[in-house]
Amino acid sequence: MDQVLSSVRNGCRLLKIFLDSPKELGVTELSKKLQLSKGAVHKLLSTLESEGFIRQNEKTKQYTLGYTLLELGTKVLTNHDIVDFSKPFLDQLVSRTNELAVLCVQDSKDAIYVAKEDSLHPVRFTVESFRRFPLYSTSAARVLLAYQPEEFQDEILQEHPLKSYTPHSYTSVEQIKEDLVTIRRRGYEISSNRRNTGVTGIAAPIFDSTGHVTASVSVIGPSDRVMPKQEEILQETLATVRAMSAQLGYRMS
Structure with missing residues (x-):
């Protein structure tokens, strides 16, 4: 387990939360589910958003899964x-x-x-x-x-x-x-x-x-x-x- 990066693991955990949750989630709710500080969750969201894995609804300011995941999912199915x-x-x-x-x-x-x-x-x-x-x-x-x-x-x-x-x-x-x-x-x-x-x-x-x-x-x-x-x-x-x-x-x- 020494090879595991905690930041990457937390990013993966964040993405998985959306599998059994509403379409959009806010920082507060994600913080509770991950048991991480709001600051840490915000950094994870910003990083994932920069790579297209997460996107923010400009009206609600909540977050949902990004289109990069759809591309990756399609690639998995293709292969x-x-x-x-x-x-x-x-x-x-x-x-x-x-x-x-x-x-x-x-x-x-x-x-x-x-x-x-x-x-x-x-x-x-x-x-x-x-x-x-x-x-x-x-x-x-x-x-x-x-x-x-x-x-x-x-x-x-x-x-x-x-x-x-x-x-x-x-x-x-x-x-x-x-x-x-x-x-x-x-x-x-x-x-x-x-x-x-x-x-x-x-x-x-x-x-x-x-x-x-x-x-x-x-x-x-x-x-x-x-x-x-x-x-x-x-x-x-x-x-x-x-x-x-x-x-x-x-x-x-």
């Missing part, structure tokens, strides 16, 4: 081969299930939907792309977590209090750990109402040539449509991840 690789598979999965299909990856201790193809139904469930969320919070994320070492699972589940999204969300680490064991044993996850009431997700992992889980694919939709077709959608999802894994060089033993 992210699995996004382009997944598109025809997601397209085909949507055409066969008529529901939303998403590609989920792990980034450090979070999960992110990096690609999606929307449902063909006029009334449909959708998700916000490129938003971070806990690795225990959705079927797609739990599939990723299930194939991580137990020590990492414990770290994720015990680092912060579990977030509750609906009355059906997991309330204990033990419940999630049991679910992770089940996911790994059967190779998929089916979950209803845990992140969004009335919504069911069916997810399965993608393996690379080394046998490592690189991402997951999930089909998500209103429970009253998905549950009657649960087995059919599950088989389509499993067929999709098997085909993707095979093209990535994975060979089942």
Whole structure:
């Protein structure tokens, strides 16, 4: 950790605050969230603004993310081969299930939907792309977590209090750990109402040539449509991840 610059870390922490906050924030609020002095926060903002990572609203005098981040995000996606690789598979999965299909990856201790193809139904469930969320919070994320070492699972589940999204969300680490064991044993996850009431997700992992889980694919939709077709959608999802894994060089033993 001797190689870490505290100023750079604080700048990164500041930028991350906007992921789960209102569009604009002021110095006072940022100071409280970062537990830094207003003077230190103002210096961070000025530096980030000079490089285009932060911009100030001249009317409100509050700050929001800058366009440089959008450029960098676009560059990441352009270079992210699995996004382009997944598109025809997601397209085909949507055409066969008529529901939303998403590609989920792990980034450090979070999960992110990096690609999606929307449902063909006029009334449909959708998700916000490129938003971070806990690795225990959705079927797609739990599939990723299930194939991580137990020590990492414990770290994720015990680092912060579990977030509750609906009355059906997991309330204990033990419940999630049991679910992770089940996911790994059967190779998929089916979950209803845990992140969004009335919504069911069916997810399965993608393996690379080394046998490592690189991402997951999930089909998500209103429970009253998905549950009657649960087995059919599950088989389509499993067929999709098997085909993707095979093209990535994975060979089942």
